[in-house]
Amino acid sequence: MAKNIASISGFPEWLPAERLVELQVLDTLRETFELHGFSSLETRAVEPVSQLLRKGETSKEIYLLSRLQDSNLDIDRQMSKGKRLGLHFDLTVPFARFVNENAGHLVFPFKRYQIQKVWRGERPQDGRFREFIQADIDVVGQGELAFHHEVELALVMGEALSKLGLPAVTIRVNNRKIVQGICEGAGIEQVEDALRCLDKLDKIGADQVREELESVGIRAEQADVLLKMAQISGSKSESIVSAVTALGYQSELLDEGLAELRAMLEEGERRAPGLLVADLKIARGLDYYTGTVYESFIEGHEDLGSICSGGRYDNLIGDGKKKYPGVGLSIGVSRVLSRIMAANLLVPSRPVPTVVYVAVNDEEHRGESNAIAAALRARGISTDVADKAAKFGKQIKAADRRGIPFVWFPGDVDEVKDIRSGEQVVADCHTWEPPQQDLKVQVLAPPLDVEG
Structure with a gap:
């Protein structure tokens, strides 16, 4: 509290x-x-x-x-x-x-x-x-x-x-x-x-x-x-x-x-x-x-x-x-x-409902990031857009601090990264789907500590 x-x-x-x-x-x-x-x-x-x-x-x-x-x-x-x-x-x-x-x-x-x-x-x-x-x-x-x-x-x-x-x-x-x-x-x-x-x-x-x-x-x-x-x-x-x-x-x-x-x-x-x-x-x-x-x-x-x-x-x-x-x-x-x-x-499985954090290459191209976010939201995927067009490493850290699992990188070919595992793949905002367990926040009993 x-x-x-x-x-x-x-x-x-x-x-x-x-x-x-x-x-x-x-x-x-x-x-x-x-x-x-x-x-x-x-x-x-x-x-x-x-x-x-x-x-x-x-x-x-x-x-x-x-x-x-x-x-x-x-x-x-x-x-x-x-x-x-x-x-x-x-x-x-x-x-x-x-x-x-x-x-x-x-x-x-x-x-x-x-x-x-x-x-x-x-x-x-x-x-x-x-x-x-x-x-x-x-x-x-x-x-x-x-x-x-x-x-x-x-x-x-x-x-x-x-x-x-x-x-x-x-x-x-x-x-x-x-x-x-x-x-x-x-x-x-x-x-x-x-x-x-x-x-x-x-x-x-x-x-x-x-x-x-x-x-x-x-x-x-x-x-x-x-x-x-x-x-x-x-x-x-x-x-x-x-x-x-x-x-x-x-x-x-x-x-x-x-x-x-x-x-x-x-x-x-x-x-x-x-x-x-x-x-x-x-x-x-x-x-x-x-x-x-x-x-x-x-x-x-x-x-x-x-x-x-x-x-x-x-x-x-x-x-x-x-x-x-x-x-x-x-x-x-x-x-x-x-x-x-x-x-x-x-x-909760994460502290925010957001699934995807869309990076911004530079302020002149923020509109492209906004368009990607709109396409993802239209398909029921909670999405936010980076606050600043900083280096990608800083934008990844910003997403991590908030507990957002995926970062989207706009480009000639878009890519999305699962920042928990480090896996990064080519993606299309009109078809890409996160794993079902990540689509919504899951509220569960925490796992039991198991001593080795």
């Missing part, structure tokens, strides 16, 4: 070679989502503050918008009239608003993907920024939404992540109905409090979670049940069902949640073995989730936390008359990129 004395923490700026990695990641996500029938959507960057605070994320630090000329009185009036604007902190809240406003123009179930920047006024740290890119996919129904979409989203996201060239990614899944069913059976009325506490298990540990559970009125023996449930994990559906059943509680909601989790794991094992793992401590702290919940981790980089999270929501979107149940997953793209860059997980 570029660093300078004017940098502002939490607002990442990538160097050109890093930007190539970012673009490759974004293109891969976009192409995969479209391959599965998701339509692209972009919403405005601002929402009314009242809208941003409406659905449970009140703890997020929202960046407010104001004109430099606004007085404190103007700002107070805007707040009192509900007209104060803030930058969106995620893509779910604006998407919910968009569906409500445009339901009459949408065909349900509506499948959308959205890749945009969002802003959060939180403390920057490893993998967490104040300005960052998110990539969301959601499926929303009108009145109802079939469970199979909850399975579909996990598999689509798993496919997208696998195409990035990262180490293996595991999506851990749970079902809110299981947690709520256990709470019903154990006589726990503070269900939302229990979910929020369990969501902190990985961060603060079981002892502190127990204290927090008891602080909201959950008895010690009830807290023990929740913590036992939270220890249940694995990829085999039968063992998960058996472990939950062994807790000794029954309810219709619990049975429904177990059936859905079983179906999720079995379908995942058929279509993407090793991708899905049940983890009953996954709760997701937001109160609008009602079914399957997801969190995703990169193998060997679990310290980064979940890179992709979401879940089923039945009551988030609605206009008072109609409900639009949905399921969604969100990737913290900048979060993933920060680790890719820091750990050198992916690197």
